[in-house]
Amino acid sequence: MNTPHFSIAAVERETGLSKDVLRVWERRYGFPLPERDDHGERSYSAAQVERLRLIKRLMDQGHRPGKLLAIPAEALAELAPRKPASTATADSAADPDALNDLLTLIRQHDALGYQQAMQQRLGKQGLSTFVQDTVAPLTGRIGEAWEAGQIEVFEEHLFTELTKRLLRQAIAGLPGGKLQPRVLLTSVPEEQHVLGLLMVESLLALEGAECIPLGTQMPLLEIVRAAEAHQADIVALSFSIAFPARQIPALLQQLRDLLPGKVAIWAGGAGILRSAAPLGVQLMPRLELALEALAAWREMAMAYPGSR
Amino acid sequence: MNTPHFSIAAVERETGLSKDVLRVWERRYGFPLPERDDHGERSYSAAQVERLRLIKRLMDQGHRPGKLLAIPAEALAELAPRKPASTATADSAADPDALNDLLTLIRQHDALGYQQAMQQRLGKQGLSTFVQDTVAPLTGRIGEAWEAGQIEVFEEHLFTELTKRLLRQAIAGLPGGKLQPRVLLTSVPEEQHVLGLLMVESLLALEGAECIPLGTQMPLLEIVRAAEAHQADIVALSFSIAFPARQIPALLQQLRDLLPGKVAIWAGGAGILRSAAPLGVQLMPRLELALEALAAWREMAMAYPGSR
DNA sequence: AATGGATGTTTGTCCAGGACAAAACGAAAG
DNA sequence: CTTTCGTTTTGTCCTGGACAAACATCCATT
Numbered sequence: 001m002n003t004p005h006f007s008i009a010a011v012e013r014e015t016g017l018s019k020d021v022l023r024v025w026e027r028r029y030g031f032p033l034p035e036r037d038d039h040g041e042r043s044y045s046a047a048q049v050e051r052l053r054l055i056k057r058l059m060d061q062g063h064r065p066g067k068l069l070a071i072p073a074e075a076l077a078e079l080a081p082r083k084p085a086s087t088a089t090a091d092s093a094a095d096p097d098a099l100n101d102l103l104t105l106i107r108q109h110d111a112l113g114y115q116q117a118m119q120q121r122l123g124k125q126g127l128s129t130f131v132q133d134t135v136a137p138l139t140g141r142i143g144e145a146w147e148a149g150q151i152e153v154f155e156e157h158l159f160t161e162l163t164k165r166l167l168r169q170a171i172a173g174l175p176g177g178k179l180q181p182r183v184l185l186t187s188v189p190e191e192q193h194v195l196g197l198l199m200v201e202s203l204l205a206l207e208g209a210e211c212i213p214l215g216t217q218m219p220l221l222e223i224v225r226a227a228e229a230h231q232a233d234i235v236a237l238s239f240s241i242a243f244p245a246r247q248i249p250a251l252l253q254q255l256r257d258l259l260p261g262k263v264a265i266w267a268g269g270a271g272i273l274r275s276a277a278p279l280g281v282q283l284m285p286r287l288e289l290a291l292e293a294l295a296a297w298r299e300m301a302m303a304y305p306g307s308r
Numbered sequence: 309m310n311t312p313h314f315s316i317a318a319v320e321r322e323t324g325l326s327k328d329v330l331r332v333w334e335r336r337y338g339f340p341l342p343e344r345d346d347h348g349e350r351s352y353s354a355a356q357v358e359r360l361r362l363i364k365r366l367m368d369q370g371h372r373p374g375k376l377l378a379i380p381a382e383a384l385a386e387l388a389p390r391k392p393a394s395t396a397t398a399d400s401a402a403d404p405d406a407l408n409d410l411l412t413l414i415r416q417h418d419a420l421g422y423q424q425a426m427q428q429r430l431g432k433q434g435l436s437t438f439v440q441d442t443v444a445p446l447t448g449r450i451g452e453a454w455e456a457g458q459i460e461v462f463e464e465h466l467f468t469e470l471t472k473r474l475l476r477q478a479i480a481g482l483p484g485g486k487l488q489p490r491v492l493l494t495s496v497p498e499e500q501h502v503l504g505l506l507m508v509e510s511l512l513a514l515e516g517a518e519c520i521p522l523g524t525q526m527p528l529l530e531i532v533r534a535a536e537a538h539q540a541d542i543v544a545l546s547f548s549i550a551f552p553a554r555q556i557p558a559l560l561q562q563l564r565d566l567l568p569g570k571v572a573i574w575a576g577g578a579g580i581l582r583s584a585a586p587l588g589v590q591l592m593p594r595l596e597l598a599l600e601a602l603a604a605w606r607e608m609a610m611a612y613p614g615s616r
Numbered sequence: 617a618a619t620g621g622a623t624g625t626t627t628g629t630c631c632a633g634g635a636c637a638a639a640a641c642g643a644a645a646g
Numbered sequence: 647c648t649t650t651c652g653t654t655t656t657g658t659c660c661t662g663g664a665c666a667a668a669c670a671t672c673c674a675t676t
Contacts, residue, residue: 004565006562007630008630009555009629009630010562013496014497014529019629021658023632024656027633028656039630039666040631040664042631046529050529065657066655066656111520112485115484152530152537153526153527154526154537157526161522161523162521164523165479165480168472168476172473172477176423177420188321190321192500213466213469213470214462214466215465215469217500219323219461220318220321221358222461225461226466229460229462246638246639254314254318315659326628327658327659328630329627329628329629332627336627347659348635348659350659350660372626373626373627374627552628554667
């Protein structure tokens, strides 16, 4: 195992920092200052990549790059989160002990134990409560733990994968058919998190909506085609906290322009907290709001049956 | 619905063509030649985006950009695929009629009918045969249909999502536990296709391997950490046909350098057909090869029990 | 007629360094 | 304590040049 080096494209893959950003940081802050290979191209060391990963995580916690890049590598690890407010997931949880137990299973990479514990909770609580009181807060806790550096990326991936399977299995057990309204669930390109969509799908399907799950990363023009082909009443999009918030309003606006007015747009997920909604787009930062919106939609459909 | 315009970042999202490529094409071939907004930045029309999507699809079929960009927009639609060879999926399929029926259900957006038909086949064939004789060839057919322009992106997404659910449900029903070998299943960043991984997982789990599914898009350094944490014997990666083939050898080489030698690396999927394997990496372009490799691994583990 | 190698062309990615608007910040005023 | 208004920070976009790897083409040799 020799000391590996990374091209600028590889660093972009590993850290999620764009090539433009990597170059402009080097110009402005003098870090990272990679070696150059035979062709004069940047060649980053593993240590630099590691430090960049750490910087990226601290930025997601609200730190600013200008400060972080001035701090020597060793001092970085000790920085505390610097968030506007920890959006209060801890207190809203019904039983924090149970969540902690589940979190511990994840940290120990005990896939089997986690699956069994979750399956048991699902049986006890029923799907609706399970989603709202177990999966949603647990996802929040995982996010916090990741920000605090208490959890590895691959641990988070394993959690996501196992939880996805649970929810999909539960959804598969629900009665399908020709129901109303027809909800198209997906996310835009670059947004790969699907857990939120599955949670909404569970709740909506329980309430008798027909859900059309398209997975993640649909180009806007494809969303429009799909909505037409499936005669969707609602397009539901999910934005995770990791999604670049600055792009969201423009994206929603563009989609609103492309879709016929009678198709509603719902946007959810932790990513929309910091964004304003364009006209004709409903934001629902919390799961319950989707249920309220569903009730409201049905009332409206009752009152004006022709409008769809 | 006014005529929408797209920034260069939006076009990158919609088409998958990088900003660099879009700019260099404009410089070299004179297309696309977008308007400029108030700030002098590129602003692409919907028609240009549409033509770019078509060009991208034809490129995936083996056409070369230089030719495509010289062809007027109207003539583009009539181009035929220009492939080295249509890797013969049609003849290997046991019953092409059944596959055509399934394909038709997808084209009609009949999610319910598709699910029922697939569930029925799964019951009739058993998981192993179902994966190899139904899911794998069907996936191939979908890919061909997409290349031929006979299927929309969102239709392919719906197929993927529904099939994922089926396989995951089937896998969940298999006995888990402390088995051998331990196989870590994932894909590298930029590679988001997970169906191939699920197919392999089904087969390996049936044979009594312990599968650790980490979902897609793991940075290389995270794969290394996960392999260590889970004490994996094998790291299995999937590369779809859409993954840029030129990057694959370097990626595998880098991962080989990072991972301890006792951890095997298996790479599968249609994407590896055009690539050479670095030393210490096993390529398996077809599903059966994974089963053969598993048998070989077990034989070796028998012969040299200490090596792990 | 097939194989192999040399030569030329195509094509994606990288580079430097400049510019600018939107966001984040912080200080002053209500 | 909240709002307003300059100032700084920061990501993204720009131009135009360069080059190596991939690909195609052609010729010589078996």
